[in-house]
Amino acid sequence: MTITWEQVLAFLSGDQSMTITSLLFIVFFAATALIHYALPRIARPYFLLAASYAFFCYDPANRPLVWVLLSATLITWLCGLVIGRVKNRAVRVIALVAAIAFGIGVLVYYKYWNLLADSLGGSWLARRDNLLAPLGLSYFTFAALSYTIDVYKHRCRVETNPFHYALFVSFFPTLINGPIERYPQLRPQIQKSRRFSYNRCAGGAFRMLWGYTKKMVIADNLSQYVSVVYGDPTQMSGPNLVAATVLFAIQLYMDFSGCCDIALGAARILGYDLIENFQSPFESRSFGEFWRRWHISMTGWFRDYVYFSLGGSRCAPWRHYLNIIIVFLCSGLWHGADWRYLVWGLACGLISAFSVLTARPRRALGRINPLYRAGWFKTLWQILCTNVLFCVTLVFFASALYNADPFAIYSAMLQGWQGLAGSWHQITALLYDSGIDGRLPVVLWFGCFVVFAVEHTGQNISAWIRKQVWPLRWTLYYTAAAAILFFAAFGQSAFIYQQY
Numbered sequence: 001m002t003i004t005w006e007q008v009l010a011f012l013s014g015d016q017s018m019t020i021t022s023l024l025f026i027v028f029f030a031a032t033a034l035i036h037y038a039l040p041r042i043a044r045p046y047f048l049l050a051a052s053y054a055f056f057c058y059d060p061a062n063r064p065l066v067w068v069l070l071s072a073t074l075i076t077w078l079c080g081l082v083i084g085r086v087k088n089r090a091v092r093v094i095a096l097v098a099a100i101a102f103g104i105g106v107l108v109y110y111k112y113w114n115l116l117a118d119s120l121g122g123s124w125l126a127r128r129d130n131l132l133a134p135l136g137l138s139y140f141t142f143a144a145l146s147y148t149i150d151v152y153k154h155r156c157r158v159e160t161n162p163f164h165y166a167l168f169v170s171f172f173p174t175l176i177n178g179p180i181e182r183y184p185q186l187r188p189q190i191q192k193s194r195r196f197s198y199n200r201c202a203g204g205a206f207r208m209l210w211g212y213t214k215k216m217v218i219a220d221n222l223s224q225y226v227s228v229v230y231g232d233p234t235q236m237s238g239p240n241l242v243a244a245t246v247l248f249a250i251q252l253y254m255d256f257s258g259c260c261d262i263a264l265g266a267a268r269i270l271g272y273d274l275i276e277n278f279q280s281p282f283e284s285r286s287f288g289e290f291w292r293r294w295h296i297s298m299t300g301w302f303r304d305y306v307y308f309s310l311g312g313s314r315c316a317p318w319r320h321y322l323n324i325i326i327v328f329l330c331s332g333l334w335h336g337a338d339w340r341y342l343v344w345g346l347a348c349g350l351i352s353a354f355s356v357l358t359a360r361p362r363r364a365l366g367r368i369n370p371l372y373r374a375g376w377f378k379t380l381w382q383i384l385c386t387n388v389l390f391c392v393t394l395v396f397f398a399s400a401l402y403n404a405d406p407f408a409i410y411s412a413m414l415q416g417w418q419g420l421a422g423s424w425h426q427i428t429a430l431l432y433d434s435g436i437d438g439r440l441p442v443v444l445w446f447g448c449f450v451v452f453a454v455e456h457t458g459q460n461i462s463a464w465i466r467k468q469v470w471p472l473r474w475t476l477y478y479t480a481a482a483a484i485l486f487f488a489a490f491g492q493s494a495f496i497y498q499q500y
Contacts (some may be wrong), residue, residue, distance in 0.1 A: 012018040019261050021215055023376060028055065033269055034203075041193040041323060045167050048270065056135055065134040073169045075102050076144040077162050080151040084158030100149040103141045110137055114240045116339035134173040138334060142301055144169050147183040149305055153322035156184045164190045173263040173270075176257065179277040179297035186272070194271035203462030204268030206477065210461050211261025212488075213480045218447050219488035222247050223305060225434040229401035233409045237416030239423035240430050241409055249391050250397045250448065253281070256295070261461065268462055275300075280455050285382035287355045287389055291348070298334070321357060325349035336494050340400035342389040347393045 018024055024108045032051045036044055083092045095329070108116070110133040117125040150156035159165040168186050194200070210225065229236050229244035236244075260277040267274045274296045284290035291299050310323040332345020372378040399406040409496035417423055431441070457464060465473055 017356065018055060020173075020259060020266075021212065022417055029266055030113045036270055037196045041195075044193040044271075045164055045190050048172075049163055049167040049170065052167065052170040052172040052175065056170060059135065061132060062135050064134070065296055068137070069140060069170055070108070072103065072106065072141055072144045073166045073172065074162070075099060075104050076148045076169075076314060077159065077165050079159070080148050080158055080165075082139055083148065083151050096148060096152045097186055098147060098208030103145045105135065107141055110134065111425070112333075112334055112337045123267075137399075138181055139175065139178050140169050141181075142180045145303065146180070150182070152423060155180075156187075159183065159187065173266040173272075173274075174274065177259045177263065178295075179275040180301050181275060181297070185275065189272050200271070200462075201269045205267040207265030207267075207268065207462045207464045208262050208478065209480050211258040211265060212264075214261065214451060215253040216258075216488035217446060217483045218451070219251045221256060221436060221440060221487070222251040222254070222443060224489065225431055226251055226398070227402065228302075228430065230398055230404050230432045231410075233404050234428075236412060237423075237426050238419060240411045241413045241425045243427045245391050245398065245413075249387070249394055252394070252397075253278070254448075254451070265462065276460070278455075280452075282387055282452070283456065284382060284386050285379060287348075287351050287386055289316070290386050290390060290481060291352065296330065296481065302330055302334075306330055311329075312442065319355075321353040324356065328352060335397070336400060338400045340396045340406060343406070344396035344400070351393065358436055375442045409488065429491075440487060443483060445481065 018028065022429065028051075032048070036047060039047055053066070053069075056069060057066055068409060073391075077100045079095040082095040086095075088094055111132065113125070113131060114127050114129075115142065117127040147156060147159075147168070151158055164187070165183070167190055168183055171181070171186075174181055206397060226244045226248045228238050230248070233241060257278045264274050264276070277296050278471045279293040279296065280292035281290050282489030284293055307323055307327045311319060312323060313320045315323070326349070328345045329342060330345070331348070332341040333342070335345075366372050366378070369380075394408050396406045398404070416426070418426070430436070436444070454461070454464070468476075
């Protein structure tokens with residue numbers, strides 16, 4: 001694929017929406033950061049609150065829905081105030097239930113109304129095709145609910161400053177795609193703004209550049225092939241469907257983790273440390289470990305507020321397995337009002353529960369398995385099995401995203417195989433037809449290798465880059481910038497997790 005200067009100029013000068021991959025966001029963020037550090041430290045949280053609401057209200061379609069963000073902030077703050085100040089247990093429970101009911105009610109109305117209408121029939125609920133959800137609904141409602149629950153469980157002190165709390169709920173780097181923050185972690189950073197630090201800002205800027213490279217160079221280009229295959233799966237051969245499913249797993253990771261890198265880098269420049277949302281998930285050796293490394297803020301939220309509330313593992317074995325399945329069902333529902341997301345969550349829950357159920361027998365077999373005597377083979381085999389299971393379940397997720405029939409895809413995956421050479425030719429031919437041609441395949445392979453190699457170190461990218469010698473540091477800077485300029489899929493930067 002060749003990017004022309006006309007496309008770049010159209011991207012730079014066009015009327016872009018305020019997404020974190022747009023030029024408009026970069027300009028907005030740069031101006032916000034400059035003003036932020038020019039202000040007295042005591043005034044910075046209030047300015048960032050105003051900037052966050054300006055970001056939320058930039059889209060004209062989103063402005064009428066600002067009351068949802070305001071209501072979620074005010075109601076959960078007031079409920080937290082009641083819970084923290086009133087000693088009567090009944091009143092505290094009522095305040096907690098009110099906050100949870102409001103949060104769930106807003107989610108049901110804006111995300112699941114049509115699902116309920118389709119399930120119950122038109123005689124009960126009328127379908128509303130023009131219903132738009134507020135920007136970042138799932139993220140700011142979960143963040144607000146976590147505060148109220150933490151106050152009730154005495155894991156968080158009551159916040160008496162409503163503006164500090166409002167910044168926590170609406171902080172614009174996290175508003176679109178998370179991570180889902182917790183107030184005890186963010187509160188001291190809001191109350192005491194950090195001084196300007198060149199090293200901190202340089203590390204944050206590189207993390208943003210790293211995220212833009214993962215998102216715009218790798219994920220957006222891979223999506224061209226994946227969208228062609230999943231857009232019409234009945235016309236595709238098995239090799240292309242298998243390849244598209246594997247590449248979708250990489251695309252999803254690069255898309256979501258890349259946008260999280262941008263958010264974490266932007267917050268770091270502003271003086272805030274956010275939750276790390278990914279820890280090299282494709283290196284996991286079990287399905288349970290995979291989900292402890294993927295979308296950590298969401299899985300941690302469901303673990304702390306759903307799984308533990310149901311009893312966790314401190315109950316009968318069958319209840320333990322049921323709790324795991326319920327958590328994954330909730331996770332599937334969180335992603336969208338579509339039966340395919342629910343089935344995806346159910347499949348992940350069943351595999352996770354089965355993994356826990358068979359943990360001891362598998363360990364016993366592993367001790368007598370002669371192939372496992374070679375540690376490298378054991379590790380490689382476990383990683384391979386984990387990623388195959390993830391890709392198999394991901395068919396439901398991708399089908400929901402591209403509105404395809406997952407069972408037809410599973411069936412078609414077994415057809416059209418023409419030996420190694422013939423199958424490879426089918427894949428490469430469609431790759432070229434979808435726009436992945438010229439030097440782009442080399443860039444994608446090399447880019448994935450560099451990303452996985454650097455993130456394999458397990459270090460924070462912002463801190464890692466500052467430890468490198470300056471020739472390597474500046475080589476990475478210029479390489480990433482050049483990759484974005486020459487190979488980014490400009491104009492295709494709507495990212496997957498914005499809709500959740």
